[in-house]
Amino acid sequence: MNTGDRIRAERDGETFEGVVLPSSTTDNLVLKLDSGYNVGIDRAETTTTVLEADAYDVGGDDDDTETSEIEFEDDLPTISLISTGGTIASTVDYRTGAVTAQFDAEDILRAVPELAGMANYRGRVVANILSENMRPSVWQDLADAVHEEIEAGADGIVVMHGTDTMQFTASALSFMLETPVPIVFTGSQRSADRPSSDNVMNAVCSVEAAMSDCAEVLVCMHAGESDETCALHRGTRVRKNHTSRRDAFETVGAQPLGEVDYESRTVTFRREYTERGQVDLAIQPALEGDVSLLKYTPGMDREMLDLAGNSEGLVLEGTGLGHVHSDWIEDIAEFVDDGTHVVMTSQCLDGRVCDRVYDTGRDLLDAGVIEGEDMLPGTAKVKLMWALANADDVDATMQEPLAGELTERSTPRQ
Amino acid sequence: MNTGDRIRAERDGETFEGVVLPSSTTDNLVLKLDSGYNVGIDRAETTTTVLEADAYDVGGDDDDTETSEIEFEDDLPTISLISTGGTIASTVDYRTGAVTAQFDAEDILRAVPELAGMANYRGRVVANILSENMRPSVWQDLADAVHEEIEAGADGIVVMHGTDTMQFTASALSFMLETPVPIVFTGSQRSADRPSSDNVMNAVCSVEAAMSDCAEVLVCMHAGESDETCALHRGTRVRKNHTSRRDAFETVGAQPLGEVDYESRTVTFRREYTERGQVDLAIQPALEGDVSLLKYTPGMDREMLDLAGNSEGLVLEGTGLGHVHSDWIEDIAEFVDDGTHVVMTSQCLDGRVCDRVYDTGRDLLDAGVIEGEDMLPGTAKVKLMWALANADDVDATMQEPLAGELTERSTPRQ
Structure with missing residues (x-):
């Protein structure tokens, strides 16, 4: 019995039919069933019958430690x-x-x-x-x-x-x-x-x-x-x-x-x-590595902000429409003044950041925070790493859709 | 026209009927419509007709700056x-x-x-x-x-x-x-x-x-x-x-x-x-304030871990089943040795943390990390703050359901 053979395996009264797949241990038999599922069976308790040798021709040989060689067909992509x-x-x-x-x-x-x-x-x-x-x-x-x-x-x-x-x-x-x-x-x-x-x-x-x-x-x-x-x-x-x-x-x-x-x-x-x-x-594979993502939670140590903000770029994962504690805003304004690009996203995940509704958000905008629109926080971090290394205007680039990461501004829901 | 009156308001050819609600400015008229919706209308452009004075009797008087006085009824909770x-x-x-x-x-x-x-x-x-x-x-x-x-x-x-x-x-x-x-x-x-x-x-x-x-x-x-x-x-x-x-x-x-x-x-x-x-x-209102929640993302600065881990409690929001970069595990083991209680949750939000499947997870368990089961990361942070101040065995308490925050271990899906 070799890899690629179609076999019948019986164990504890159960019968499996399928093709033998490579297994990382000799104790274990891995079968691809007709359903598409794979099943792992302990060889020690299993009786096997080969139904068809080399049932899939994938260019493999009978020794499953060798690398396969596959012929190219001109009419296939x-x-x-x-x-x-x-x-x-x-x-x-x-x-x-x-x-x-x-x-x-x-x-x-x-x-x-x-x-x-x-x-x-x-x-x-x-x-x-x-x-x-x-x-x-x-x-x-x-x-x-x-x-x-x-x-x-x-x-x-x-x-x-x-x-x-x-x-x-x-x-x-x-x-x-x-x-x-x-x-x-x-x-x-x-x-x-x-x-x-x-x-x-x-x-x-x-x-x-x-x-x-x-x-x-x-x-x-x-x-x-x-x-x-x-x-x-x-x-x-x-x-x-x-x-x-x-x-x-x-x-x-x-x-x-x-x-x-x-x-x-x-x-x-x-x-x-x-x-x-x-x-x-x-x-354009260049990336700026000095970018942090910080998720805000109540009672959070402000030293975390001070460490994360002392960087080229900071993505905040704020609450709701894009908020952090008001006490943070002064520090954030200083980071922006020192050249850190700060992008606000939301831990809600769904929906759009909007910092024009509440006092906290308006103060964040005044501090120079960029609204991350409806970008996922993780995506915003990656984009900021990329934008800092490749874009002429980082802030504008962060609000411009490049690869489906943000959707154009939609009409606010009533 | 006073707060509580039922009125008809006409503006730009549109007609609204509803009860006048308190408004924070004299320029604005806020009406509760029969649909339950409230609408804000600029008074300057609006013609109003009172249909019924004091349509809701909520104990308010005609001057909407005064505090209401409400009588208690014995048969109501x-x-x-x-x-x-x-x-x-x-x-x-x-x-x-x-x-x-x-x-x-x-x-x-x-x-x-x-x-x-x-x-x-x-x-x-x-x-x-x-x-x-x-x-x-x-x-x-x-x-x-x-x-x-x-x-x-x-x-x-x-x-x-x-x-x-x-x-x-x-x-x-x-x-x-x-x-x-x-x-x-x-x-x-x-x-x-x-x-x-x-x-x-x-x-x-x-x-x-x-x-x-x-x-x-x-x-x-x-x-x-x-x-x-x-x-x-x-x-x-x-x-x-x-x-x-x-x-x-x-x-x-x-x-x-x-x-x-x-x-x-x-x-x-x-x-x-x-x-x-x-x-x-x-x-039992006591809380330990020195607890951090840290969300792991690729390329994250390890100084963030060093700051967050130097605390009484650390909730990690890991990837997938509950992972962080393998390079972090040594540091985490040291924090645990120094007395920090480290709880692993998942940024997936849905599903259960399980650190027994992959090498990374097994190493995290060896380092002394507590699996946060299916607790939400934010909830786990609050619970850890509470457990550190109130529980005899913090680690056991973190894995015990107290208020519906985690469900009993379910059978792993096949």
Whole structure:
């Protein structure tokens, strides 16, 4: 029995039929079921029967330690798969129970045989880190890699990324790159050995989105609890809103930009988007690192403000329409006078900052604070890092929509 | 024409019929329409006709600068209205356009004539501040005032509070007080002079909730875009999730505990709650002030951690299941060794922290970090302030449900 064989496995009276996937330990058998789910089974208690050798031809050989070789087909588009690490590129270490990043892009192809035949693939590893360890320098490496892949002729990019900080990296690339092809981030909320792993469907739908007409930075993840559709979110408007659900990612303040139907492989969009080829490839990867994001809470130590404000840029995550304690305003005015660019966002997440309604807000505007409109606080931080390094007029740039991160001023609700 | 008169007002061909409300300027006429909405009209351009003098008898006299005197009726429950400030207790200064807190509890009764006849009222002003300026010492003053009102025989408490930090104050009272009667927080997202003001409906529904059988700390605000129902949220699970919508408040991770139907004045509950009289009145208002909440974002300056961690308590708002950059873990271990209690929550807001899945999380647990379960980060900060001042075993207390702030461990999703 080898990786790629279709087998029947029986254990404790239960029967599973599926294709053998690579496993990080000899004790464990990982099967891809026909439902698309993967299941991990303890080999020791399992009887197996090979039904069909090499059921998926993904270019793999019978020895599952070798790298696969995949032939290019001229009539298929070329998708560049870039791995940065995270659960989608990881396996469970069964000795410790922990999940560890392990696969490179070629391995992903072998772990997700469904990708075979959809496109020609180029594989590339930019990093191999869990995304809580992601840092601005890796955003830059990734932007460079994406830029090179597009220059080399890729028709679309899929970035495999940990889910924890995917929204920050997707925002960074949204500002750094102008792209004539789709750049689609995807990840996995459940590792491949779990019955409910979302890695296959997310990967397949991401490749579909990368072949679509939407030349924007997108995040492609499960749209609901079922395995029917993946949602396509703008990289600057998306947020991981649940710690563990597969449909954790949500576009804040709107419906997702589009979706991919898993069964029919149909990509549909709800709103206007930048079309393939509409803009020329360009990159501006410079970032100012000295930018803080500070969330205000009652009783907060003002020393936190003094540390965070002593920087090139400060994003405040205020309360309600964009407020902090009135006592802070004097300090903020001093920071602005000293050259710090201070942007106000709201911890409400949904809705628009408006500092013209209440005294506190008006005083903040007088102090020189820039209203962050309806930008998510994390996106505003990334944008401020980018604007400080690339924009002539930072304040004006922060209020100008560049990549869907803020919507034009809407009529205030009555 | 006096406050309380029912009038017809014509301006620019439009006709309004309603009851004259107190206004903070002579230039402006504020009418309560039959729809429940208030409208502000420039007197200069308006022709008025009095239809009925003193249409609401709320004990007011013809001079709207005097304080009303309200007679107690023996067969009605007594509700204590405690004002802390905020939009619900404010008027617009038409010269500057800003909203300023102004009313005391008696004024609220006159501004919301619909409250008359529902209950006997005791009025009390604890503070007069916009809630971004709320601070832990005012939480304590408020808890003392509520305690005194209940001791004095109040059958329920309504706290008028600014919406920006209502969730923090409601959490604080949830931990400080054991209560035999309902304690209902309410506020207003739109000031009384705006056509869509929510102050009347929120106030009326709050009084209904304060007369109900649910002896918990609740937040009562609009449940949807219409004027049909107010939702009743547990004070420890609620979050202001929109900057401006009237239905900005949401219970995170569940449906609200209950609701009040505005028209029928019916209060219904969806789940179990602590019933009226079930527990005896008790107060533990002590708080440890030296507690920080720190939201982790990629590229964050580690000096922020060093400042925030050098304290009695630190709530981390991590990514995903509860992570920060691996480089931080060594520092966190040192803070724990030095006596800082460190609690991990998630910026996802929804879902449960679980630091046993990934290496980062396991290292955080080894460093002595306490999993904040499914507590909201803001609630966890308030609870940690309270636990440090009142609990024998702070770490165990942080993982024990005291006031609905965390739910018992659920079966992990597959």
